[in-house]
Amino acid sequence: MLKGKTAIVTGSARGIGKAIALKLASLGANIVVNDIPSSEDAAKTVEEIKALGVNSVAVLGDVRNIEDVKNMVDTAVSEFGTVDILVNNAGVTRDNLMLRMSEEDWDLVLDINLKGAFNCIKTVVRPMMKQKKGSIINIASVVGEMGNAGQANYSASKAGLIGLTKTTAKEFAKKGIRANAVAPGFISSAMTDKLSDDVKTKYFESIPLGQFGSTEDVADVVAFLASDMSSYVTGQVINVDGGLVM
Ligand SMILES: NC(=O)c1ccc[n+]([C@@H]2O[C@H](COP(=O)([O-])OP(=O)(O)OC[C@H]3O[C@@H](n4cnc5c(N)ncnc54)[C@H](O)[C@@H]3O)[C@@H](O)[C@H]2O)c1
Numbered sequence: 001m002l003k004g005k006t007a008i009v010t011g012s013a014r015g016i017g018k019a020i021a022l023k024l025a026s027l028g029a030n031i032v033v034n035d036i037p038s039s040e041d042a043a044k045t046v047e048e049i050k051a052l053g054v055n056s057v058a059v060l061g062d063v064r065n066i067e068d069v070k071n072m073v074d075t076a077v078s079e080f081g082t083v084d085i086l087v088n089n090a091g092v093t094r095d096n097l098m099l100r101m102s103e104e105d106w107d108l109v110l111d112i113n114l115k116g117a118f119n120c121i122k123t124v125v126r127p128m129m130k131q132k133k134g135s136i137i138n139i140a141s142v143v144g145e146m147g148n149a150g151q152a153n154y155s156a157s158k159a160g161l162i163g164l165t166k167t168t169a170k171e172f173a174k175k176g177i178r179a180n181a182v183a184p185g186f187i188s189s190a191m192t193d194k195l196s197d198d199v200k201t202k203y204f205e206s207i208p209l210g211q212f213g214s215t216e217d218v219a220d221v222v223a224f225l226a227s228d229m230s231s232y233v234t235g236q237v238i239n240v241d242g243g244l245v246m
Pocket residue numbers: 010011012013014015016017034035036039061062063064088089090091092112116139140141142183184185186187188189
């Protein structure tokens with residue numbers, strides 16, 4: 001489905017980003033694995049991707065830094081010829097109630113989650129415009145739609161990402177570039193694994209499908225949006241949340 005395509009996945013050394021990178025690779029795409037400069041997992045992720053029979057390189061760099069982002073996109077173009085797919089997945093949380101939230105934590109979360117995506121989109125649309133085709137997928141969150149106490153910075157960044165997605169879709173539709181967002185709900189992770197059964201049951205009661213999602217559930221929807229199976233879909237937010245937000 002993605003044979004010969006090139007995808008950049010930011011923050012893909014681990015977690016949801018890694019699952020997305022492996023999924024796109026399993027469908028035939030060559031993958032640029034991006035993560036922070038200190039990442040020790042990126043090289044391992046590249047090896048796992050290569051084992052699927054496609055090419056992959058790690059380009060470590062901070063999405064907040066436009067020079068790092070330019071280097072990432074330039075490397076993708078020089079290694080693989082162009083960029084067909086960008087997944088803005090890099091993201092962080094610094095939770096606190098608003099009255100206690102520091103300016104530093106507000107700025108950090110907005111800079112990585114929102115400005116980082118802006119930097120990557122602004123840079124990647126150049127090779128995409130040249131080939132008059134591209135798919136950009138931003139990993140938002142249900143809290144960008146419904147808010148969440150203790151996450152003013154994070155929910156604002158994810159709501160901003162949804163606005164950025166729609167503007168990107170409108171500005172670049174005529175250039176053949178589509179932009180969509182995926183909004184995950186509760187996804188199983190090292191963090192959710194630590195929750196007690198009682199707490200998990202409480203969460204499950206609020207989710208119509210009655211369970212947490214997996215990183216693969218998110219990756220499957222990203223693969224759909226990355227491929228030509230979604231060629232008439234742009235400017236949309238697809239929730240992967242078991243029905244939490246309807
Ligand atoms: N886990 C969930 O339940 C959930 C729910 C909704 C949305 N999300 C979103 O999904 C995405 C991935 O989340 P995850 O749970 O896999 O998190 P994670 O912390 O496991 O992975 C995030 C990755 O991004 C990298 N990263 C952080 N800052 C970066 C930067 N400045 N430049 C480049 N890379 C950077 C990290 O090093 C890490 O490898 C995030 O955008 C998150 O907001 C997660």
